[in-house]
Amino acid sequence: AEEFLLQSEKLSIVGELAAGVAHEIRNPLTTIKGFLQLYRSDNRQINELLLSELERIENITTEMLSLGKPQAIQMNTADLKDILENTVELLTPQANMNGIQFILVLAEGDFLISCEKNQIKQVFLNILKNAMEAMDKGGDIEISLKNNKDGECMVSFQDQGCGIPEEFLPRLGEPFYTLKEKGTGLGLMICHKIIKQHHGSIIYKSKIGEGTLIEITLPLLRKKTIK
Numbered sequence: 227a228e229e230f231l232l233q234s235e236k237l238s239i240v241g242e243l244a245a246g247v248a249h250e251i252r253n254p255l256t257t258i259k260g261f262l263q264l265y266r267s268d269n270r271q272i273n274e275l276l277l278s279e280l281e282r283i284e285n286i287t288t289e290m291l292s293l294g295k296p297q298a299i300q301m302n303t304a305d306l307k308d309i310l311e312n313t314v315e316l317l318t319p320q321a322n323m324n325g326i327q328f329i330l331v332l333a334e335g336d337f338l339i340s341c342e343k344n345q346i347k348q349v350f351l352n353i354l355k356n357a358m359e360a361m362d363k364g365g366d367i368e369i370s371l372k373n374n375k376d377g378e379c380m381v382s383f384q385d386q387g388c389g390i391p392e393e394f395l396p397r398l399g400e401p402f403y404t405l406k407e408k409g410t411g412l413g414l415m416i417c418h419k420i421i422k423q424h425h426g427s428i429i430y431k432s433k434i435g436e437g438t439l440i441e442i443t444l445p446l447l448r449k450k451t452i453k
């Protein structure tokens with residue numbers, strides 16, 4: 227138990243530090259980007275390289291900033307169905323443009339959890355973004371919500387993307403671990419942190435060339451019976 231406390235304390239210190247550093251990096255970054263766009267080099271390749279490297283730093287700082295946010299965490303009751311529908315709605319235009327369809331399979335009843343709504347939404351967004359990025363030929367992403375064992379529910383995301391090599395599965399969620407040219411390797415780290423704060427779990431099953439299944443379990447709120 228002590229080990230666990232120490233770990234989460236460390237994480238929150240790292241989060242604060244990351245957010246602080248990211249904040250400091252942002253302003254000079256904006257200045258550099260502005261100048262770069264003003265004084266373009268004659269070499270187009272160099273321009274593109276510099277701008278895409280800047281974009282990478284920007285993406286990293288944006289995600290680092292969100293690491294510091296969980297400070298003022300406020301738990302409220304929310305229905306996972308609403309959060310899922312909301313997230314899917316948000317991403318549908320972008321998905322359809324890339325030949326990707328979302329299939330939502332929601333079990334009967336409500337799925338009330340105690341959560342910081344925006345953080346859970348952030349988790350679903352990060353996972354669906356990864357799924358979409360893995361499917362450059364389009365296809366379906368199935369999102370399902372059902373009761374798991376006692377007092378627990380499961381949200382699963384099945385994509386038809388490139389898959390993840392088995393030896394990489396244990397490393398998912400490590401900061402800066404990415405296989406993408408413009409990736410940050412912070413998306414899943416944020417997901418792990420948020421799911422842990424909500425007393426849930428996250429597991430990955432994947433087959434190269436077939437797709438990836440991500441299963442998140444979360445404790446449901448006990449319904450109060452009014453007598």
Ligand code: ADP
Nearest residue numbers: 356357360404405406409410411412413414438
């Ligand atoms: P990023 O997306 O910036 O690379 P993430 O933390 O979101 O960082 O993901 C880490 C890595 O995990 C990705 O670079 C990718 O290789 C792998 N990954 C995550 N989700 C999927 C998925 N659905 N299909 C294939 N690979 C995935």
Ligand code: MG
Nearest residue numbers: 352355356413
């Ligand atoms: Mg990602």
